[in-house]
Amino acid sequence: MTTLYPPLPETKAPPSGIIIERVQPEIDGGRYPIKRVMGDVLQVSADIFKDSHDKIAAVLQYRRRSDPDWQEAEMHLVENDRWTGQFLLPDNTRYVYTIAAFPDRWATWSDEVGKKHTAGQDVALELVEGRLILEEALDRAVSADREVLEAGIAIAAGTASQAAKVQYLLGDEVALAMQRARSRAGEAHYATELEVVVDRPAARFAAWYEFFPRSAGTDPTRSATFAEAARRLPAIAAMGFDVAYLTPIHPIGTAFRKGKNNTLNLEPDDPGVPYAIGSEDGGHDAIEPGLGTLEDFQRFVATAASLGMEVALDVALQASPDHPWAKEHPEWFSVRPDGTIRYAENPPKKYQDIYPINFDTPAWRELWQELRRILVFWVEQGVKTFRVDNPHTKSMAFWEWVIASVQAEHPDVIFLSEAFTRPKVMKLLAKAGFTQSYTYFTWRNFKRELEEYFIELTQSEMKEYYRGNLFPNTHDILPFILQEGGRPAFKMRFALAATLSSVYGIYSSYELCENTPVPGREEYLNSEKYEYKVWDWDRPGNIIPYITQVNAMRREHPALQFYDNLHFYPSDDEHITCYGKATEDGSDRVVMVVNLDPFDTHETWLHLPVDEWGFPAGQPFQVEDLLTGEIHLWHEEQHMRLDPQDEPARFYAVRPITRVSYVEGCG
């Protein structure tokens, strides 16, 4: 029963009249953490105000989540009761932050006395009050501050003129000493401790390359081994990729194994789908024998590391009917009335080769611990990045727990959420802890839909917790734009992925512009999912040099290494999008112009915000074409023509024109 008569508050002192609200960043009232990267400075703002006309002060309080003690940073009033403060996030760990505010008696007194003295009023009594405030603060003052306050007390009590007393007491020296020695009486606290996950830099800036290791060899009749796949790594590194992401490497089941092109007509040599995990050779902590041994895998990881790359694994939490779990832990699956384990379905589609895990099982504790054990097992093999398959069909509470739990011991582990589902579910996975997320980029082809979506991703609240890892293709998705648009589309979509976000990836064969579909579907014909493949990596028409050049550009230009610094600029043509990124200090600035139509040439006027960039008004500025190295002079209103057969996208480093003083001679 709630009481009908609100009791008086139980505190001894009356409730603080200070309000702290609308803190930003804050996700869902603090229910979920925000995300940042090591070295970032976290800006926090809030509405902070007090009833009455008293002046207040506010501090941002923060600590590593594992530390008991708060540190503090002063907050400052911006305008309209909005305050802001900031602190550095040096380490790869979780921090918490909150806000405290309290009446600033000295500021209130100073404001009052200043106004009265200016109006020629007698302030004798106010000077007594001021002295009392200084005396109360004296014990908290240290070293030089103590002398400043003692001098103030002596002057206030002395025989100097009121003007002289006011001049000293309202001076900056006393104000600063009092800020350090001030009373915290009447302090109010924001009710919530907010969390920020601070990731390593690769969480925000990385280029991913996905491939099937079994298809990285030269013999189409058998699986390539890790040793053979490792020979692909130098080429991948040379293109400028940071992450070599492997589809599942575990033993593949034989029960209901799928044949080529997802058929049921299995031929004896068909290798099966790597996502049908588990056989008599083991489950999620085992290696498919065709690829080699755990030691082979460790050598593969070491080779990648020697090339400056890391290896990401695919985490598909499901089992083939041959998985050891199916025998040892049938309670982790759904059992039907006839005693069979329920296989995966998306009616009317049936996936008899895959058993989904039942996260509602009464044995959920053992299940969760086992899944965590598997993740930590691979972390211990040197894998610090996981791409998680279909996380939205698993338990959201599990992800929140397991990611926090793994990162508590291994804060450098990165989780990418492979969910293509309803927008709110995709957002929730990111809030629950996924470091990065797949996006709808894959299907955002036209100007308005593309710009709207990227404004949401990078300028709305989403930027605080959702890092879009852009894939123009995946092993499951060959979008129609690539099927129909051919090589110009492959270049155009690559340019977008690599510059709209700081983190992106491609699925191998993209560099070859491979686009033969299952007719009428967004799927690859003769997909590697169902068969061994051998690729000619020098195939004519490949865009390997282009990819290499764009990745090099990303590494050279820090502006391209941030996520939420994306801004679109008006372009008159409906096919040409224009956008830019810059470092916070403006020292690096890059502008992209992309023709989204892979078929036809378009031209447009661009309208560039040179004012915002701080360039001199009415003057040209310099741009460097990052593909050709050519220098051009541009104006605020700039004409542009893009032929997709030539270059569908242009990348420009932008800088104010350099003026040479001929008085001093020119070099």
Add this chain to the structure above:
Amino acid sequence: MTTLYPPLPETKAPPSGIIIERVQPEIDGGRYPIKRVMGDVLQVSADIFKDSHDKIAAVLQYRRRSDPDWQEAEMHLVENDRWTGQFLLPDNTRYVYTIAAFPDRWATWSDEVGKKHTAGQDVALELVEGRLILEEALDRAVSADREVLEAGIAIAAGTASQAAKVQYLLGDEVALAMQRARSRAGEAHYATELEVVVDRPAARFAAWYEFFPRSAGTDPTRSATFAEAARRLPAIAAMGFDVAYLTPIHPIGTAFRKGKNNTLNLEPDDPGVPYAIGSEDGGHDAIEPGLGTLEDFQRFVATAASLGMEVALDVALQASPDHPWAKEHPEWFSVRPDGTIRYAENPPKKYQDIYPINFDTPAWRELWQELRRILVFWVEQGVKTFRVDNPHTKSMAFWEWVIASVQAEHPDVIFLSEAFTRPKVMKLLAKAGFTQSYTYFTWRNFKRELEEYFIELTQSEMKEYYRGNLFPNTHDILPFILQEGGRPAFKMRFALAATLSSVYGIYSSYELCENTPVPGREEYLNSEKYEYKVWDWDRPGNIIPYITQVNAMRREHPALQFYDNLHFYPSDDEHITCYGKATEDGSDRVVMVVNLDPFDTHETWLHLPVDEWGFPAGQPFQVEDLLTGEIHLWHEEQHMRLDPQDEPARFYAVRPITRVSYVEGCG
């Protein structure tokens, strides 16, 4: 110390995969209640979804705050995981509401079986599963539902064809019976109970008339009595006002009493400012002797009631130096180092005749209780509405407590916040409990600023908790627009106040277009605050008939009695604003067109959303001029000319044209 290793949840069952978030309406995470009026239907919406592909159901739970048991209303999916539900608020009390959601096993099963059966797949095993779900639900089913489920069980187990079984089990009859008998296993609850304050109708719809009772007589040398002031009430009622709001009626202090026009040159007969409350005749629970006795006041209240009006009192929580509190409770004030009580100041201005209360006093509990006692004292004299003077200079926590506490016993009491201060402080007072609030309307004169402000007031989150009571003037404020714009401005600003909001007020002499200022200031010359006044209520040029007509229109048109149903329509001229209000069913619709320039005639084209109104496209519709009674035919694009000397504002009842079928004859 927080743990670095998140422990597994402690529940026996695995955590529910159901998410309930972004509930609306909800103010600051449920920290503050929303507001509604008796008889309203509260619409609640939320994002509700589940990991996996299970179907879910959701219910809105609600109860009077004083009731222990929840009632439930079914919620329905709108789109994109957004659900909505509603419930009626019949009573003048506080309600709480929240949301529960749970897996809907039968809906999940039905969806799966429907798809498989349609695809021609065998569903024998699914039919067994369906029977098990029905059997589990059977014990919860009552009367006819039980028979429906028993029939379903028999059919599922029987020898009918799969098609026949599917047809029966997927039918509406079983679906409805299962909705009533469904399992609530796996139920998730929204973490917060949200509150709604349900006020009596006058909280949203009322016209206020403010006056100084001491100036309501015929003798300028003395205070009018309540008996004399009561003779003004029929005229006020005849103009159509609902609330007679009196400036403070308590004894006025003599110490530092202010003379005419706020001077210090006091003459012996100067009556003092009614806001300097308290003398040897008593304090906030006493009556100024010049006005009469408590019995006289009670008779005044009764006279108002007999005319269909209520009396509102001014609550100014401050004391004259002669207030009994100054002697009996000096601890409720701030005492300075010289032993004097601190008087009110707004440096360099000094108000020696007023002591502000110190809400930070250690004796705050006794103080709060005494202030509450005073409010309840006046409630017991029949006063159900308080206009609170300068609430922002008092304790916010006090207001939150005292309003809830008074309304717990007297839910029909209305509090109006007279705060003209920073926007966030004004909003917080409304969140903390004030039923209505003053607004910046008084200074929003031009089209863009006016429309922007009213869109914020009535279409943003503010509509949930902030009811703007619009005053074009107050005893403290004679805005420049009225000083300069004269009679046309008085009509124009009145028209806006009476139709932009459902609740508004004027300060007396407005009907006389009194606008003599203290030169250069927004204050009345020879203000009633400092002297007795006698008014000629028949003064030439008065707008009493206009006010009477507009108030009658407000009572006749329910569209004008709602607050958040305001919509602006495009008008080409920068001086002419056009807006409309309608009842939810569209049966009453009123459109206003106002020339905001009191000096010159302007003309414009209006662009009216006849589609949204559901009127036939391309056809004229009928409008009735509510000032003249004339009928016109209008089109979607309508021309309009407004001469402020004639009528600065037009009010139209809008309806589709009536078609008469001549076949049946016309009457």
